[in-house]
Amino acid sequence: MPPDLALIYDTHARAIFAFLLNFTRNDADAGDILQDVFVKVAERPSLLDGVKQIRPWLIRMAHRQAIDLVRRRGSHTRALESSAAETPLFAPVEDADGEAFRAAVAEAMAELPEEQRAVVHLKIWEDMTFAQIADAIGMSANTAASRYRYALDKLEALLRPLNKEYQP
Amino acid sequence: MSDIENKLRSLAFREPPQDIRRRVLAATPRWTWRDWFWPSPVAWGAIAAVWLVALATEPSAPSTESSGARPLLAIAARYHQGFEFDIK
Numbered sequence: 001m002p003p004d005l006a007l008i009y010d011t012h013a014r015a016i017f018a019f020l021l022n023f024t025r026n027d028a029d030a031g032d033i034l035q036d037v038f039v040k041v042a043e044r045p046s047l048l049d050g051v052k053q054i055r056p057w058l059i060r061m062a063h064r065q066a067i068d069l070v071r072r073r074g075s076h077t078r079a080l081e082s083s084a085a086e087t088p089l090f091a092p093v094e095d096a097d098g099e100a101f102r103a104a105v106a107e108a109m110a111e112l113p114e115e116q117r118a119v120v121h122l123k124i125w126e127d128m129t130f131a132q133i134a135d136a137i138g139m140s141a142n143t144a145a146s147r148y149r150y151a152l153d154k155l156e157a158l159l160r161p162l163n164k165e166y167q168p
Numbered sequence: 169m170s171d172i173e174n175k176l177r178s179l180a181f182r183e184p185p186q187d188i189r190r191r192v193l194a195a196t197p198r199w200t201w202r203d204w205f206w207p208s209p210v211a212w213g214a215i216a217a218v219w220l221v222a223l224a225t226e227p228s229a230p231s232t233e234s235s236g237a238r239p240l241l242a243i244a245a246r247y248h249q250g251f252e253f254d255i256k
Contacts, residue, residue, distance in 0.1 A: 005196055009189055018181030035188045042195040091180045102179060124176050156172050163171070168178045 003048050009038055012055055015126065016062050018089075022121045023066050025087045025110055033065045056128070060136045063118065070114065101159075101166040108158035116151035119144050 013034060020030035037058060041047055051057045089109065090102040109117055118137050122128045130148070134141040156163070169177075 013184050017184035031185055034184055038192040039195045091182050
């Protein structure tokens with residue numbers, strides 16, 4: 001029997017899209033890569049043969065495609081960086097403080113290099129270990145840990161004014 | 169986990185556009201009979217072989233019917249007519 005693609009999509013698409021949105025900082029790119037990844041699985045279900053954990057496998061695939069896209073674009077990506085901070089990352093909320101904090105986080109994340117954003121995302125929002133992150137995005141666990149620490153320090157510094165006031 | 173990590177974790181990301189799901193599911197290949205057989209071709213082949221052997225050896229089995237050419241059909245016909253099978 002082929003895998004239940006609808007179930008796989010419903011279980012993982014939101015997380016993969018979040019990762020891609022945070023990594024590419026571009027709605028259209030995140031959507032395109034998300035679609036490419038799942039269409040590949042739809043067309044060749046045998047790709048999942050032997051895959052024990054689908055989520056890290058999908059993240060690895062999505063990350064590779066995102067890297068390819070960034071490399072293909074080259075300097076053009078830097079032009080897009082200016083609008084990256086304006087790309088809304090998070091679901092909107094009603095309260096003004098919450099919205100301001102989300103906007104500040106999106107802006108602070110845009111300040112990080114892509115690989116640091118990827119590590120922070122997988123650690124915080126996917127709750128992956130550094131070994132899992134290393135496996136998913138192709139770096140050593142030590143490198144992932146040091147990038148995470150460096151990125152978190154930077155985020156903490158950038159968000160300090162709002163962080164003390166904001167209580168979710 | 170630090171305060172900033174907890175606060176970041178509490179933020180929910182936006183959902184992917186709905187039309188992507190539709191396009192992904194539309195890319196799924198159509199389910200064919202071949203897909204039923206493909207996962208275990210050896211098993212299906214073995215079952216087919218057993219049937220062929222059974223059919224090939226059937227005429228040599230003792231039969232009370234004079235026709236003998238279609239013994240399975242004859243047995244089925246007798247069964248439907250309510251006759252008892254002569255198992256000796």
